[in-house]
Amino acid sequence: MNKYILIPLVLLILISCEKVIDIDLNQSNPRFVIEGNLSNVAGASKVRISKTLNFDETTAYPAISGTLVTITDNKLNQTDTLTETSAGIYFKSGLAGIEGHPYTMMVKIGNEIFTAVSTMPNSVNLDSLVQENLAGSGTGGGPGGSGGPGNPGGDHDYETIIQITPHYTDPVNSENYYQFEVTRNDTLVNDVFIRNDVGFNGSSSHLPLRVKTDKGDVVTIDLQCIDKTVYNYFFGLNENINQSSATPANPASNINNGALGYFKAHTSKKKTIRIE
Numbered sequence: 001m002n003k004y005i006l007i008p009l010v011l012l013i014l015i016s017c018e019k020v021i022d023i024d025l026n027q028s029n030p031r032f033v034i035e036g037n038l039s040n041v042a043g044a045s046k047v048r049i050s051k052t053l054n055f056d057e058t059t060a061y062p063a064i065s066g067t068l069v070t071i072t073d074n075k076l077n078q079t080d081t082l083t084e085t086s087a088g089i090y091f092k093s094g095l096a097g098i099e100g101h102p103y104t105m106m107v108k109i110g111n112e113i114f115t116a117v118s119t120m121p122n123s124v125n126l127d128s129l130v131q132e133n134l135a136g137s138g139t140g141g142g143p144g145g146s147g148g149p150g151n152p153g154g155d156h157d158y159e160t161i162i163q164i165t166p167h168y169t170d171p172v173n174s175e176n177y178y179q180f181e182v183t184r185n186d187t188l189v190n191d192v193f194i195r196n197d198v199g200f201n202g203s204s205s206h207l208p209l210r211v212k213t214d215k216g217d218v219v220t221i222d223l224q225c226i227d228k229t230v231y232n233y234f235f236g237l238n239e240n241i242n243q244s245s246a247t248p249a250n251p252a253s254n255i256n257n258g259a260l261g262y263f264k265a266h267t268s269k270k271k272t273i274r275i276e
Helices: 228-242
Strands: 032-039 046-051 068-073 078-086 089-091 102-109 112-119 126-131 160-169 177-184 194-196 209-213 218-226 260-266 269-274
Touching: 032 102, 032 112, 046 068, 046 102, 102 260, 112 260, 126 218, 126 269, 160 218, 160 269, 177 209, 177 228, 194 228, 209 218, 218 228, 218 260, 228 260
Parallel strands: 032 260
Antiparallel strands: 032 046, 046 089, 068 078, 068 102, 078 089, 102 112, 126 160, 160 209, 177 194, 177 218, 218 269
16 A cells, blocks of 8 residues: 655745745654554464655655564453564464454554554455456546556556446444455555445445456455444545645544554455456
């Protein structure tokens, strides 16, 4: 997932024939970015830690190494310590969450401690994936459609927005929140796909996802059940991505002490489809 620090700016334009005014934009305080994922599938949980840069720096966010990272099952009072496997990536083989259990992630960077709590919901089965329109048909509309600039299609002149419907049945008598992580040819798609059960609580869902892809691509959709605080974070992130405001706000993180990012305890159900 892409990471952003969104800070309001006031641009002052001064016109003078005598003197050039230099405006220093290098005033932001770098902040830690923590992306914590705890899955119910062993081997799929990890925590990524980096740090934001100033406005005039265009390199990737630097990874933060040498950090203490733990995840605690608050119901079992059991703590696992993650190991840094590559720069800024913390992992423990075999770590998997349990549905219905609350978890606390703790990250200690120097003398600073950041914590977040997330409860893993009960899983929902992903029954099937259905492709609703053909690749190369120019249908689907929206960015990434036929002939769009900046949308190369490999051997083709265009890509298509393919509508892929994940079929699943929402549990009744509970609020449910979903995130769909989409992988195209083993590359994670950066788009944010989230959904709640307003309007179809206890019913089958037939709402498609719009994915920019092409004929022959292999697309995997991971249906993740998430809690409300995580849903609110990604909802806010999605709003920022789609709005044109010059001063969007940071999405509400469930991590304390001023860190950006999130801690997500989630279930996982995957299916794969080859685009026709």
